[in-house]
Amino acid sequence: MNAVIQILSGLTIGCIYGLVALGFSMIFRAMGLVNFAQGDIMMLGGFLGYTALSIAPELPFVFILVIAMIATGLFGFVIERVAYRPALKRNADQIYLVLLTLGIGIVLANAARLFWGANPVVYKIPLTFDIVHVGGYPLPRVYFYIVGFMTLTIIALNLLFTKTWTGLALRAVSQDPTTSRLMGIDPGRSSSVAFVIASMLGAAAGVLYAPLFYVSFDMGAVGLKAFAAAIIGSLGSVFGAVVGGLIVGLAETIGGQIIGTEFQDSIAFAVMIAVLLLRPQGLFAQNRRVA
Amino acid sequence: MTSLSIQNAAAGYGHTLVLRDVSLEIPEGEVVCLLGANGAGKTTLIRVLSGLLPLKSGSIKLGGDDISRLDPISIVSRGVATVPEGRRIFPDLTVRENLQIGAYHRRRSYAGTNELDFAFEMFPRLKERADQMGGTLSGGEQQMLAIGRALMSKPKTLLLDEPSMGLAPILIQTVFETIAQLSRTGITILLVEQNAAAALDVASHGYVLDRGEISLHGRADDLKADPRVQESYLGLA
Numbered sequence: 068m069n070a071v072i073q074i075l076s077g078l079t080i081g082c083i084y085g086l087v088a089l090g091f092s093m094i095f096r097a098m099g100l101v102n103f104a105q106g107d108i109m110m111l112g113g114f115l116g117y118t119a120l121s122i123a124p125e126l127p128f129v130f131i132l133v134i135a136m137i138a139t140g141l142f143g144f145v146i147e148r149v150a151y152r153p154a155l156k157r158n159a160d161q162i163y164l165v166l167l168t169l170g171i172g173i174v175l176a177n178a179a180r181l182f183w184g185a186n187p188v189v190y191k192i193p194l195t196f197d198i199v200h201v202g203g204y205p206l207p208r209v210y211f212y213i214v215g216f217m218t219l220t221i222i223a224l225n226l227l228f229t230k231t232w233t234g235l236a237l238r239a240v241s242q243d244p245t246t247s248r249l250m251g252i253d254p255g256r257s258s259s260v261a262f263v264i265a266s267m268l269g270a271a272a273g274v275l276y277a278p279l280f281y282v283s284f285d286m287g288a289v290g291l292k293a294f295a296a297a298i299i300g301s302l303g304s305v306f307g308a309v310v311g312g313l314i315v316g317l318a319e320t321i322g323g324q325i326i327g328t329e330f331q332d333s334i335a336f337a338v339m340i341a342v343l344l345l346r347p348q349g350l351f352a353q354n355r356r357v358a
Numbered sequence: 359m360t361s362l363s364i365q366n367a368a369a370g371y372g373h374t375l376v377l378r379d380v381s382l383e384i385p386e387g388e389v390v391c392l393l394g395a396n397g398a399g400k401t402t403l404i405r406v407l408s409g410l411l412p413l414k415s416g417s418i419k420l421g422g423d424d425i426s427r428l429d430p431i432s433i434v435s436r437g438v439a440t441v442p443e444g445r446r447i448f449p450d451l452t453v454r455e456n457l458q459i460g461a462y463h464r465r466r467s468y469a470g471t472n473e474l475d476f477a478f479e480m481f482p483r484l485k486e487r488a489d490q491m492g493g494t495l496s497g498g499e500q501q502m503l504a505i506g507r508a509l510m511s512k513p514k515t516l517l518l519d520e521p522s523m524g525l526a527p528i529l530i531q532t533v534f535e536t537i538a539q540l541s542r543t544g545i546t547i548l549l550v551e552q553n554a555a556a557a558l559d560v561a562s563h564g565y566v567l568d569r570g571e572i573s574l575h576g577r578a579d580d581l582k583a584d585p586r587v588q589e590s591y592l593g594l595a
C-alpha cells in the first residue's frame with residue numbers, strides 16, 4: 068500500500084520535472100542553447116502565482132495557473148529578445164551563453180529574494196490540504212491536476228508540432244535555420260515561440276509544485292534535476308523530456324526510501340551519470356522527431 | 359515584366375570579396391544558365407539573389423522594383439524561390455511536410471493537403487515516399503523534393519544551384535527534362551550548373567563566372583560554339 072503511494076508520488080513529481088525538462092528541450096532545439104535559468108523561471112511562476120493568490124484569494128486555482136503562465140510567458144518573451152537573441156546574433160561563444168543563462172538565473176533568484184523574501188511561502192488554499200481517497204489510497208488532490216496538466220501539455224505540443232504552421236516552422240528551424248529562411252520562415256520568431264512556451268511550462272511547474280511543497284527563491288535547484296531529466300531523455304527530445312522527468316521522479320522517490328531521503332537529491336544525477344555511461348546520447352536520441 | 363537582374367554586384371564574406379562586379383539579367387520566362395569553375399562564386403550569387411547575403415554594392419531588380427535590401431522572407435513572398443546547393447532537405451520532416459513548408463510564406467491562402475497533388479503528379483516517386491523522413495531519401499529523390507518544395511511557393515522565378523550535382527546520368531537527364539518542362543509553364547529560371555553541355559541546351563542565354571567576375575555571356579548557342587567555353591567547360595579541345 069505504501070509502495071503504491073510512493074510510486075504515484077514519484078510519477079507526480081516526475082511530471083513536474085518533466086514540465087521543466089520540456090522547457091530545456093524546446094529551447095535547446097530552437098536555439099541550440101541550454102537555458103540554465105529554466106529552474107528560476109519555474110520559481111518565478113510559483114511566486115507570481117502566490118502574488119496572484121494574495122491579491123485575489125478567492126480565484127480558482129486554474130485561473131492562478133493561467134495568470135502565472137501568461138505573466139511568465141511574457142517575461143520569457145522579453146528575456147529572449149533583450150538578452151539571448153542579441154548574444155546569439157553576435158555569435159557569442161557557447162561558454163558565454165552558458166554564463167549568461169546562469170547569470171540570468173542568479174539575478175532572478177536574488178530579485179525574488181528581495182521581492183518575496185528569504186522564507187519559503189506556501190499557497191494558503193484548500194487545495195494544499197485536500198486529500199482524496201482513490202481505491203483506499205489517500206492522495207493529494209493536486210496530484211490529479213499535475214498529471215492532468217502533463218497529459219494536456221503532451222497533447223497540445225503534439226498538435227502544435229504536427230498540425231500547425233508554427234510547429235512545422237519550429238521543427239524546420241531546429242533542423243536548418245538558413246534553409247528555413249529561404250522558405251519564408253523567421254527563425255527569430257521561432258525562438259520567441261520556443262521561449263514563451265518553455266517559460267509557460269516552467270511557470271506551470273512552479274504553480275503546480277507549490278501546493279505540494281512551497282515556493283522559495285532558491286528552488287531553482289529543482290531545475291537542475293529537470294536538466295538531468297532532459298539529458299537522460301536526450302536533450303532536445305520532447306518525448307524524452309517527459310520520460311526523463313518520470314524516471315527521475317520515480318528513481319528519487321523509490322531510491323530515497325531505500326537508501327535514505329537525505330541522499331534523495333543526488334539520485335537524479337546518479338541516474339543521469341549511469342545513463343550517460345551506457346548511452347552517451349541519452350535514451351531517445353534517435354527520436355529526434357517530436358513525440 | 360518580372361525579369362530578374364543584378365547590376366554591378368559586389369559581395370563576399372567578411373572582408374574578402376567573392377563577387378566583384380557582376381551584372382546579369384534573366385528575362386521573364388527564360389532559362390539563363392550560369393557556368394563557372396569551383397569557387398568562382400556561383401553559390402554566393404544565388405545567396406545574394408535569395409536575400410541570404412547582403413550586397414556590398416550594386417543593386418538587384420525584380421520587374422521594376424529594387425529588391426537589393428530585402429530579406430529572404432520578402433524575396434520568396436515576391437515569387438523568387440530557391441533550390442539551394444546540396445538540396446538542403448529537412449531531414450526530420452516527412453516528404454509531405456518538406457513540401458508543405460515550401461508554402462510557408464503563403465500559409466494564409468494554403469488550401470490544404472490537396473495542394474501537394476501537383477508535386478506528386480510531377481514526381482510520382484515522392485508520392486510513394488510521402489510519409490518517409492526527408493533524410494532517408496536517395497540523392498535523386500531529394501533533388502525532386504527540393505524542386506517540389508520550391509514550386510510549392512508558387513514562384514514566378516526559380517533559382518537552381520547545381521541541381522544535377524552528384525546524380526546518376528539517368529537522373530541528370532530527368533532533372534534537365536524537369537527544368538525544360540517548368541520553363542514551358544512560364545517560370546523564369548536561373549540555373550547554376552557544372553554540367554555545361556546540358557545547361558546550355560536547356561538555356562536561352564548563358565553567363566560564365568570567373569573568379570567573381572562575368573568573363574563571358576551571350577546566347578546559349580553562341581556560347582556552345584565559343585572555343586573558350588568549349589575548352590574550359592565542355593571538355594572539348
Ligand SMILES: Nc1ncnc2c1ncn2[C@@H]1O[C@H](COP(=O)(O)OP(=O)(O)OP(=O)(O)O)[C@@H](O)[C@H]1O
Pocket residue numbers: 371376394395396397398399400401402403443
Ligand atoms: N560562408 C563562407 N564564408 C567564407 N567564405 C566563403 C563562404 N562560402 C563560400 N566562401 C568562399 O567564396 C568563394 C566562392 O564560393 P561559392 O560557394 O560561391 O563558389 P561556387 O562557384 O558555388 O563553387 P562550387 O562550384 O564549388 O559550388 C570560395 O572561395 C569560397 O571559399
Ligand SMILES: [Mg+2]
Pocket residue numbers: 400401402443519
Ligand atoms: Mg556552389
